[in-house]
Amino acid sequence: MNHVIRAVRPDEWAKAKDIRLSSLQDPAAPVAFLETYEEALAQPDAFWQEWATGASRRHGTRAGQFIAEAPDGTWSGTVTLLIEEAGDMDFLGATSERAQGHLVGVFVRPEQRGTGLLGALVDAALDWAWSLEEPRLARVRLHVDERNPRAQAAYRKLGFVPTGKSLPLEGNRSVAPGRELELVINRP
Template identity: 65%
Template sequence: MDHVIRAVRPDEWPRTRELRLDALRDPAAPVAFLETYEAAVAYPDTVWQERAAGFSARQGIRSLEFVAEAPDGRWSGSVAVLVEEAGREDFFGGTVERAQGHLVGVFVRPEHRGGLVIGGLVAAALDWAWALEDPRLARVRLHVHEGNPRAAAAYRKLGFVPTGVTVPMAGDPSAKELECAIARP
């Protein structure tokens, strides 16, 4: 693979914003992301700065975002890992039973889909998650829309297994998000 997979630096928040807005304009965005372009474009710079720095003051969540950087410097994709600590409320209103990671914001530009970029991004995210000691994460999970079979297949290929847990899709309770997870090795 000719891409470098690396963590986003705090000063790269404008590039983080640009890539996320590109992702939210992608045709797959309605089944891939819980936020909309219209909402994200209105965020103040502080939201993007927090994302790039790896901590959301308003949500109290630690995270790290990874990017796939092409030889020409263009960002081809990204993924973020959120640290969900035991006893805290998760994004869906439940309680986190054990410390875990949560992959979010997975995006690969269309011209790089089906290749090695997603595997590199997820591998970097998992390496970081497993290296954490406080808290020590038991697993990493993600959610995939039931109407996004291409993404579901990619996650299965990377080792994620459906857990049987489903949650209603935000904005359309008739649609479901399927939880998949990978246990700590």
């Protein structure tokens, strides 16, 4: 692997937008993401500028986006870690029982899958999560559609384990409603 894994910088909003749009065009997108390509494309540049600033580790404390940058400067993958305080309502409508991280927006370009990039990106996000002093996180969770066995297997390989909890998914989806399975990894 010849990629640099690092946090997104505030001035990289156009690249953050580009990789998000690419992820939403992936064949697995309907069961991997809650947003559609059309919804993301409709967002104004100000949205992406605000996102990149908030997700940069220098400016953000509630989110961190990590990217895999190839030697030519292209981004081959990304993950975002959201920080949830106890009592926060997450984007799926559930209330957090504890302070925890929530891994979202996971994407590796098809030609880079199986190269170790996913593990490197998740490791960077977890390193950041475990380094936080306030809130001190005991675990990081993620949700994966029950109809996405490839993603389930990849997360399990990285050490995430099912909690037995699942949430029904409805709303703005281009596929029939399903269930999101919760997987977690605990602080070492």
